[in-house]
Amino acid sequence: MDAAWLTQSEILCSHSVQQVLLGSRKPSTQATYLAKWKRFSCWCAQHDTPPLQVPVPLILDYPLSLEQKGLAISSVRVHLAAISAFHPGDRGHSIFSNTMVGRFLKRLDHLYSQVRQLVPAWDLNLVLSRLTGPPFEPMATCSLLYLSWKTAFLIGITSARHISKIRALTSEPPYTVFHKDKVQLRPHSTFLPKVVSSFHVNQDIFLPVFFLKPHAS
Template identity: 50%
Template sequence: MTYLPAEMIQLSDLVHVSTNLPNICDSFTKKSLSDYALTLKKSGLSLNSFRIHLVVITAFHQPIEGYSVLSHSITKRFFKSIINLFPQPQLPTPMWYLKLLLQGLTRPLFQPMTTCLLTNLSMKTVFLIAITSAKRIGKITALMLHPPYTVFFPDKVTLRPHPKFNPKVTSLFHMNQLIHLPVFYPKLFTKTNREAILHNLDVRGALAFYLDRTMAFRKSPRLFLSIAEGFKGSPISAQRVSKCVSNCIRQCYQICSMTPPDSIRTHSTRSVSSSVASFKNVPITDSCRAARWASVHTFAEHYAITGDSAFDAIFSSMVICN
């Protein structure tokens, strides 16, 4: 049998492939499907790309013994064996320390917000929104400027993305959710020098300064804009917003005379913010609602930063001190 080339079935090519795939799928058997899937895996495709191929075949293939290709018991066992034979390496992700970053954001490079570089103010504002809301970068990029999308109150600011923005999961639970960001240590009520410093981390104030300083050259109703020459005032892409967060982390490390991690995943802001909230006894259900996770298992399995190292150290010490 002549198999389809491994690179043929991609998401961008589904329309083209769908015209020829039904005839090819009719001749597939359980053995040929397994052989084809193994060929795909050996060609170097990742597990997710490998699954996409089988999903496309399933859409056109006739049921096998009353089951679709993906739900057949042989396919399930085959998937499990593929995972065992070709385990995906899980490289450790370099973590960054939130306390260090918050210290850096109160230093002169980011203060005062009326006169610091607009680049630094943009980094600070985007990072504070990302870390206090636990939202994905795509949703932060889709935030809009004018009411009812952005509304300032004396004690908070509420944000909302464009109604046509589609989140990763398009359900009522995930769609059109308001982001509430309260004032942090209001200036009128700061009594100590520490509280005055912490007021510099007020996300509502940072956003107000950002909007005021970008109002003169705005060309888009998006909340965050590009400040690069040639694109000044135009909407900024999600990739640039992500870069803004990672650059902010590096800058704060350098301010505190520390070496930043080699690679920084912007998505880790969701892990750090939700884990810090959990350590401070915030109910997990509240963290899941803020991050828009439908189940606590999503947080526990994919985002929670556990304190295993501390328990391991206690175990090691007790073994030696017998």
């Protein structure tokens, strides 16, 4: 399966270089692409066409069928990205770089523009007040499930971090350090953020302590 991720020119690279290229996509991205490629392969089987030999004009029928089933345009683009990762392309160019595909996606955005549904407004102060009462307080009788929910929410709302970065936090030292006036959190060393740079990889989360107990007022 590793060879399927590499283009014809990338296969000519050394094994060490190939491993670096294979690691350019996160495991979550690889799993997503594999699932969507499998779905595309099933669609090709229904049309009696090998997935690696499907021409671009026929490939465009697939995302159109997905959109007509109610899939969002952003999700359709992910399906095409998955196809582009495995398909050899057309005349040395990937599926995404094909001018016909670009025009198709642009027009698809215009024809099937997504209208955001209005969602009820929520009150942060109301949510915080609920967290100071049962079943979240008192902490001595709070279940681990509710305590985990409360901790994750407070970290998310005060740090504005993505859910993936919050899931990468751990209570084990040296990733969590308690100071007198704050708690210092750092994602696990194996976690890679969306933007992989020295700043984002080593960026800590600092949560100041409550000077008064949250349930005192």
